[in-house]
Amino acid sequence: MLPLTSMTGFLLQKSGAILLAHAERALEARGTRVRHFYVLAALNDTPDLSQHDLSQMIGIDAGILGSLIDEMETDGHVERRRNPLDKRRYVVNITKLGRDVLVVLLDDMQKIEQEFLSSLSDSEAGNLRKYLERALAGRWPEVIECGSPGEI
Amino acid sequence: MLPLTSMTGFLLQKSGAILLAHAERALEARGTRVRHFYVLAALNDTPDLSQHDLSQMIGIDAGILGSLIDEMETDGHVERRRNPLDKRRYVVNITKLGRDVLVVLLDDMQKIEQEFLSSLSDSEAGNLRKYLERALAGRWPEVIECGSPGEI
DNA sequence: TATTGTTATACTCTATAACTATA
DNA sequence: TATAGTTATAGAGTATAACAATA
Numbered sequence A, B: 001m002l003p004l005t006s007m008t009g010f011l012l013q014k015s016g017a018i019l020l021a022h023a024e025r026a027l028e029a030r031g032t033r034v035r036h037f038y039v040l041a042a043l044n045d046t047p048d049l050s051q052h053d054l055s056q057m058i059g060i061d062a063g064i065l066g067s068l069i070d071e072m073e074t075d076g077h078v079e080r081r082r083n084p085l086d087k088r089r090y091v092v093n094i095t096k097l098g099r100d101v102l103v104v105l106l107d108d109m110q111k112i113e114q115e116f117l118s119s120l121s122d123s124e125a126g127n128l129r130k131y132l133e134r135a136l137a138g139r140w141p142e143v144i145e146c147g148s149p150g151e152i
Numbered sequence C: 001t002a003t004t005g006t007t008a009t010a011c012t013c014t015a016t017a018a019c020t021a022t023a
Numbered sequence D: 001t002a003t004a005g006t007t008a009t010a011g012a013g014t015a016t017a018a019c020a021a022t023a
Helices: A008-028 A034-045 A051-058 A062-074 A096-116 A122-136 B008-028 B034-045 B051-058 B062-074 B096-116 B122-136
Strands: A078-083 A086-094 B078-083 B086-094
Touching: A008 A034, A008 A096, A008 B008, A008 B096, A008 B122, A034 A051, A034 A062, A034 A078, A034 A086, A034 A096, A051 A062, A051 A086, A062 A078, A086 A096, A096 B008, A122 B008, A122 B122, B008 B034, B008 B096, B034 B051, B034 B062, B034 B078, B034 B086, B034 B096, B051 B062, B051 B086, B062 B078, B086 B096
Parallel strands: none
Antiparallel strands: A078 A086, B078 B086
C-alpha cells in the first residue's frame, strides 16, 4: 500500500494548507489576509460583480463576505452601489487605491508561490497548473450566470 | 495579469479544500472523519509512533490528537502503551480491527481521489503526485527523529 | 531545564436561521 | 414564492497556557 505521505489527495490537501499558511503569514505583515487578496484579484478580473456572485467565485460565505466588503469599502479599496436593474444587488468594483494595493499583494503572493514551487522547473510548474485547472474544471469556481439580471 | 482562477496557489488551495470536503462527506456515512483515516494510515506505515511524532507527521494539534486517540482506543482501532525507554511517551499502534477499518476507508479515499482526478490520464496523475511530493519535500511531514529516545 | 502528554480555557471561525427589501 | 444582502447566534474548531510526570 502506498504510504499516506505519497497519496495524491493527502499531498494536495497539505500543499494547499501549507501554501495558504505561508501566504497568511506573509500578508499579516501588511495587515491583510489572503481573502482580501482574493476579493481584489477577482474584482480586478471581473468588474460589476454582485456580492453573491463574488462569494461563489472565491468560495467565501456570503455573510463573511458582507463584513469583509464593509471593511474594504471603509479602507477605500472597493466601492459598491446598488444595481439599478435589480435593486437587491450591489455592484462591487475595485478602486484605484485597491488596484495599487493589489499590485503589492500580488507581488507577495507570487513570491510565496514561486518559493513553494522552487523545486519544479518552469515547464513542470506550468504542467502542475494545467493539471489543477483540469481537475477543478466544472467544480470551481461555481458557475456565474453571466446572463442573470445582475448584469448591467 | 493571470486571472486569480489560474494562479497555481489559488488552484492548489481550492483543490485541497474541495478534495477534503468530498472526503469528509464520504466518510461521514461511516461515522468517521478524514483525520481518523490519517491516523490509521500513518500507524499502518510506521509502527510504534509516539503521539508527539504522530501529531507532527499528519499535522494535527497534539491536544486534538490526544482526544482522537482516546476515542480510537475505545473503539479498538488503536492501542497504546508506555514506551519503556521513555516513560513520558506512548507507543501507539494500529490493531487488527483498525487495519480492517483502514481497508474500507482507504477504498473510500481512493475512489474520491480517482474521481477528483478523473480528467487526468494515469501518467498525468502520476506527474501531479511527483510534483507535489517534490514541492513538499522538506516541508512535510516534519522530520521524525528516528534515532530519538522514542525508538524501541 | 526540557519534553511528552493532558486538560481547561479563550478565541476564532463557520454555519444557520431570521429578517428586510426587492424581484 | 424566490433571491440579495445583513445580522445575530450557536456550534465547531483551534490555539494557548498551565500542569504532572519524566528525562
